[in-house]
Amino acid sequence: MAGQTNKRPVLNLPRQAAVRILNGVMTEHKQLSELTQSDDFQALAPEDRARSQRLATHTLRHVGRADRALRPHLAKLPAVEVLNILRLGLVEIAGLGAPAHAVVNDLVSICAASNQTRPYKGLINAVLRKAVADVTGKWDKSPVQMLPKWLRNPLREAYGNGTIMAIETAHMRGAPVDLTVTGDLATWASTLGGTPLANGSLRLGEIGQISALEGFAEGKWWVQDAAAAWPAAALAVTPGETVLDVCAAPGGKTMQMAAQGGVLTALDISASRMERVAENLARTQLAAELVVANILEWQDPRQFDAVLLDAPCSATGTIRRHPDLPFAKDGTGISELIELQTQMLNATVGRVKPGGKLVFCTCSLIPDEGEVQAENFLRRHKDFTVDTSLPQGMDPAWRTEEGGFRLRPDYWSELGGMDGFYLIRMNRRG
Numbered sequence: 001m002a003g004q005t006n007k008r009p010v011l012n013l014p015r016q017a018a019v020r021i022l023n024g025v026m027t028e029h030k031q032l033s034e035l036t037q038s039d040d041f042q043a044l045a046p047e048d049r050a051r052s053q054r055l056a057t058h059t060l061r062h063v064g065r066a067d068r069a070l071r072p073h074l075a076k077l078p079a080v081e082v083l084n085i086l087r088l089g090l091v092e093i094a095g096l097g098a099p100a101h102a103v104v105n106d107l108v109s110i111c112a113a114s115n116q117t118r119p120y121k122g123l124i125n126a127v128l129r130k131a132v133a134d135v136t137g138k139w140d141k142s143p144v145q146m147l148p149k150w151l152r153n154p155l156r157e158a159y160g161n162g163t164i165m166a167i168e169t170a171h172m173r174g175a176p177v178d179l180t181v182t183g184d185l186a187t188w189a190s191t192l193g194g195t196p197l198a199n200g201s202l203r204l205g206e207i208g209q210i211s212a213l214e215g216f217a218e219g220k221w222w223v224q225d226a227a228a229a230w231p232a233a234a235l236a237v238t239p240g241e242t243v244l245d246v247c248a249a250p251g252g253k254t255m256q257m258a259a260q261g262g263v264l265t266a267l268d269i270s271a272s273r274m275e276r277v278a279e280n281l282a283r284t285q286l287a288a289e290l291v292v293a294n295i296l297e298w299q300d301p302r303q304f305d306a307v308l309l310d311a312p313c314s315a316t317g318t319i320r321r322h323p324d325l326p327f328a329k330d331g332t333g334i335s336e337l338i339e340l341q342t343q344m345l346n347a348t349v350g351r352v353k354p355g356g357k358l359v360f361c362t363c364s365l366i367p368d369e370g371e372v373q374a375e376n377f378l379r380r381h382k383d384f385t386v387d388t389s390l391p392q393g394m395d396p397a398w399r400t401e402e403g404g405f406r407l408r409p410d411y412w413s414e415l416g417g418m419d420g421f422y423l424i425r426m427n428r429r430g
């Protein structure tokens, strides 16, 4: 109508998208990596996407704290979509120091924009203001967020209470960016301003856009957590050795072993993920034969000097980077993964030449996907023995009973931690 102004408020797009991500994780049990591929999310400007992802990630790391602060102000728990708006607001204001007035007003508008949450806009306003007043100055002293029972119970049994709390603290802190560099570590440390780590990785401090950093376009380094860089280092490939990388995509370990001079065959079941390996190899100007196949059915008769099996697993070692995982998953499917890992080990064993070497690893914290799997393998395959050498920078205290290494997120805490991983190197008798 002429003269009428549109009074609808302009919503903060990153905040609105962050609320949608939280809803997708908590109600549809989708992972952040999937939700951020949606058309809606991809339509945002790159800086809005980055901001939204940061907000959602930070909220997921602090849901426990937020819920503790909100509970006294809620007579009964509202629908999760409403709760997520409250959680995000509290984390942004109390945890990230955003101005309360602007955030509350905007979240009230976001609440009003959906039919489902519209009736609760008054509640958002009132509860957020009270909860923020309660936690101001006390947020960092609030207890750390606990893992959900499906994961906490088996981990507590494996590691004990104190360790679980240390792991949970590490999860809340998030993860720095680590690089694997192909040239001189000290030179890259001064060029990019990072800290060289004992295993040869480079840890970066504050970074903007990764792809804008010096050396990215030329493929001089790639992003890889320090813990994830140890399995290939443990395989200790020497120039000219033939190497089979089973479960290779997206190719972090393939690149490492190709850079060491190995003659690489990279195998993965997923054609689309294998495209990422090809892109990564092209950028880093490294070479590997790429095979898209199921290792359980691969008919190729070749044997290799060195074989690495980085088997699919619960990925519970990567929660620092993927705080959505404890909410998106519920523990179902882990026994199937354990069975698949056993089958993969059995399918891989014959690929190792007599006198050759094998590394098995998973990015899991659950011993059934690591220590137990390796122990059973060594019992089944008497022609394999544990390699007793210590990979560069590895702490001997991390050696496990059966001869592998248990890496945990609470290790190197003064440096910013590491992902959880299990790895073992074994040698086949000649």
Ligand SMILES: C[S@@+](CC[C@H](N)C(=O)[O-])C[C@H]1O[C@@H](n2cnc3c(N)ncnc32)[C@H](O)[C@@H]1O
Binding pocket: 246, 247, 248, 249, 250, 251, 252, 253, 254, 267, 268, 269, 270, 273, 293, 294, 295, 296, 310, 311, 312, 313
């Ligand atoms: C943990 S990821 C591998 C990460 C990779 N090694 C790296 O360092 O970048 C596990 C991979 O196993 C692959 N995979 C799952 N089942 C497989 C199978 N039966 N045969 C071959 N690859 C499989 C998945 O497609 C996935 O890419």
